[in-house]
Amino acid sequence: MKPTAAPDLPPGLLWFNTDRPLSLSDLAGRVVLLSFRTFACANCMRLVPEIRRLRKEHPALVVIGVHAPGFEPATVAGNFAEAVRRSGAGYPVAIDRDHRLREAFGIRTWPTFVLIDPEGKIVGTTTGEGIAGRLGPTIGRLGGDSAGPLQAGGVSVVKGALYYPGKVAADHAGMRLFISDTGHNRIVVAGTDGRIIETIGSGEPGNADGSSGKAAFYRPEGVAFDEAAGILYVADTGNHMIRAVSWPDRAVATVAGTGLSAPGALNAPRDITLLGGFLYIAGARRIWRMNLATRETEPYAGSGREALVDGPLMEAAFAGPSGIVTDGEVLYVADREASAIRRIKRGMVETRIGHSLEDFGDLDTIAGMARIHHPAGLAYHQGLIAIADTGNHKIKEFDPETGWVLTRAGSGGQGDRDGLSGDATFNEPGGLVNLGGLWYIADTKNHVVRVYDPAGHVVSTLRLWG
Known part of the structure; x- marks a missing residue:
């Protein structure tokens, strides 16, 4: 199947673990993995070690979590900052309040992963567990086959900058x-x-x-x-x-x-x-x-x-x-x-x-x-x-x-x-x-x-x- 251009990340998303809103145009030259999930998804939580493994084995990979509110308890929806912290996501996370990204990428189940190549095209979508074994070879190939060297910068993550600030x-x-x-x-x-x-x-x-x-x-x-x-x-x-x-x-x-x-x-x-x-x-x-x-x-x-x-x-x-x-x-x-x-x-x-x-x-x-x-x-x-x-x-x-x-x-x-x-x-x-x-x-x-x-x-x- 011929790769198609990925929809860009719309403005107005609520972002965590990053110093600024991100867009796919900002990440040109990088391999990007979008992780669609909810905070209440037990399968999603079990995938945290696999995502960590992919990031360790492929330092050029940019992982972006996309969380869809409305599918979890009200206590979670009322405090996204704490929910992101507890999820163990050490990478940028966007809250897709209006489900615009979910609809644009045709996401129907959680967790779903969308892999985007350095040219901004979707090269694959997968669901469920075992993603490290399935996606690892493709991520490695995309990194080696890109038209130019992958950019070393592009995302500045502030991971847990504050924890219970008092005064x-x-x-x-x-x-x-x-x-x-x-x-x-x-x-x-x-x-x-x-x-x-x-x-x-x-x-x-x-x-x-x-x-x-x-x-x-x-x-x-x-x-x-x-x-x-x-x-x-x-x-x-x-x-x-x-x-x-x-x-x-x-x-x-x-x-x-x-x-x-x-x-x-x-x-x-x-x-x-x-x-x-x-x-x-x-x-x-x-x-x-x-x-x-x-x-x-x-x-x-x-x-x-x-x-x-x-x-x-x-x-x-x-x-x-x-x-x-x-x-x-x-x-x-x-x-x-x-x-x-x-x-x-x-x-x-x-x-x-x-x-x-x-x-x-x-x-x-x-x-x-x-x-x-x-x-x-x-x-x-x-x-x-x-x-x-x-x-x-x-x-x-x-x-x-x-x-x-x-x-x-x-x-x-x-x-x-x-x-x-x-x-x-x-x-x-x-x-x-x-x-x-x-x-x-x-x-x-x-x-x-x-x-x-x-x-x-x-x-x-x-x-x-x-």
């Missing part, structure tokens, strides 16, 4: 983002275009100071950048420490904490913020502060018992501080386990949103009656407090002057959908920061950073590359 901080002068890549035990430094500039930490869980490549963190979360000093402070949650990364040498040093969880010690710091010569730390049931000049650290607010109690600093009680921010004068705390927003002002702790440890919900109204659900992060911008309303999968806004609480992004559904802010979906966002008028959000359980444009009312995904 985000900004360098406003340098237009850089600092992302706590919590699950990978490191800090990712990226530009607003998604280019990964560098990473801080070896990625191996541990507790070691030193150069950026040799230092080790353990599940870091909060990050705060002192632009004047050129120091990034990191809440190294799993190590019960505060670490400092200095520029330009990028050395990592421990500046607070013993490394042990113990009564009266700094335990599980979750978030940090800078104010007036101090670093304020949201830790386990307490707010701590560290003097930046002397590095002396002491409890600042909270008795240490788990409760939602207002009052003088050391008599008040927190349930689970997970986010902290300042407007330049006072502190605001996301007390996650109480589904509350607390304010620390003039030696007093006051609850602005929230009622008890058992009371949570999703209600936009005046602060005294509003409901949020286990918020993990806060940010401040132009007089307003942005809330990562984690349990509601939303970004909300609190106006301390008027007291109003309003949803700004997120439908409330759990998912990874970009689009208009009211239709977009998140999956337990953890932290956020405003840089250049855009909100960069650690969408923790989607393992990505999302971008909310308040002027255009649009949510998009920041594709990390480089």
Whole structure:
């Protein structure tokens, strides 16, 4: 049968594991294998080792997974990022939402494989298992018989760039983002275009100071950048420490904490913020502060018992501080386990949103009656407090002057959908920061950073590359 030209990959596909949308014209000179499958297909999962074998034996081969939504449980369809990760695909994956590719290639069963030669023509289609033995010889022949040498480049894969990112901080002068890549035990430094500039930490869980490549963190979360000093402070949650990364040498040093969880010690710091010569730390049931000049650290607010109690600093009680921010004068705390927003002002702790440890919900109204659900992060911008309303999968806004609480992004559904802010979906966002008028959000359980444009009312995904 004479080979026929393959339909090109249409624009508008949702892509994973690649720094940009792909097209067959981009891959001219390469042998391409399209793997049509669904996330719920057991036979498809058994083929993962065979695809891995083909890629190992034929380095010039480009494998592209094409997943057809609508044939799997709603829980999978609502979170494609996690489904792609669990599928073990270490190659680009396209989500064929409207089944355009499925129809164009005449796919009727899963798994189906379509082999495309370096000239962009379909040379064969096969289904079922045992593909390595059937396709291997043909792939080898196509690679050897191509009109010219196969291009060495063409696809830049970012494989699992982030894993449970917790918080985000900004360098406003340098237009850089600092992302706590919590699950990978490191800090990712990226530009607003998604280019990964560098990473801080070896990625191996541990507790070691030193150069950026040799230092080790353990599940870091909060990050705060002192632009004047050129120091990034990191809440190294799993190590019960505060670490400092200095520029330009990028050395990592421990500046607070013993490394042990113990009564009266700094335990599980979750978030940090800078104010007036101090670093304020949201830790386990307490707010701590560290003097930046002397590095002396002491409890600042909270008795240490788990409760939602207002009052003088050391008599008040927190349930689970997970986010902290300042407007330049006072502190605001996301007390996650109480589904509350607390304010620390003039030696007093006051609850602005929230009622008890058992009371949570999703209600936009005046602060005294509003409901949020286990918020993990806060940010401040132009007089307003942005809330990562984690349990509601939303970004909300609190106006301390008027007291109003309003949803700004997120439908409330759990998912990874970009689009208009009211239709977009998140999956337990953890932290956020405003840089250049855009909100960069650690969408923790989607393992990505999302971008909310308040002027255009649009949510998009920041594709990390480089």
